[in-house]
Amino acid sequence: MIAPDWFREDRLPHIYCTGCGNGTVINCTLGAVEEMGWKREETVFVSGIGCSSRAPGYILTDSLHTTHGRALAFATGVKMARPDLNVVVFTGDGDLAAIGGNHFIHACRRNVDMTVVCMNNHIYGMTGGQGSPTTPPGAISTTTPYGASEPAFDLAELAVAAGANYVARWTSYHVKELTKAVAAGMQTPGLAFIEVRTQCPTNYGRHNKLRRVSDMIEHLRSHAMLVEKRDRLVQEGKPVPDDIFTVGELVRRNRPAMGVKS
């Protein structure tokens, strides 16, 4: 177990389904927190509603489990009232992109000093697999039985455009890279946004011929392309496949941040 003094061992095993990637993301985030050497009294985990937002319940610190989509709004409040606290937000794609979309772009615009870890499982997992704004085109969910016809949100690019100071994207397969990215995000003043593509074999994979956990992980791994490689392909004028998503560090910059510990 990573970071045994950060886990509420009495609450384990957690409620996540077999093979759910959210547990891996908790491991990686707590690994990064331990690397940073933060104290438990100075760290707050904030979450909204959804599978991903159950995560702070398994972590032995003060946490806020807030209303749907408003995790970033609450986290901004925490950071404004107590700039000395380290704030980490766990959120899901339905929470962040659909209901809390506006809070997300404005938190990025304000560049509030916190770390946002988004567990993007391409679906509303907890409520039965409805299509979310990040469901890839053509994917089958309970509300898109003939395949999603709308283009999906690219959350990391959205955060870059809205002005976050650190943006990275990894999948739950890339555990070491993800831990480093979360740690780098925690070190960067300003909003750090880490999008993690996780597997949801129960509600996403089941409808999309990826029922086994290994199939779903293999699908994520084979569709991930390093951002450097994508840039190189574009430079050389070679075709970039349509169905890939870029992984890696998308941006690291020094825009003026809000609520930085002085």
Add this chain to the structure above:
Amino acid sequence: MKLVIDESRCKGCNLCVLVCPYGIFQEGTELNSRGIVAPVLDRPERCTNCRLQALYGRMLCGICHMICPDQAIAWIDEKPLEPHKVEVEF
């Protein structure tokens, strides 16, 4: 050090089977008392972390430990510590 799977937490997703570079984790065949088919360990002394963690004083490899969504994989101290011959195949 000794590699162990905590069967009270494992949900049998077999992600460790997928990622272990040594193929130490093998898909199990028998249901345990919780009704879950947990992976079985095939000669766990081949694990690099088991052999060398004490020597290097830090976590080596540790991918299974990191990717396990159920926090079920751990290394525990063996007592008494006995050196034994290990054959490592790549």
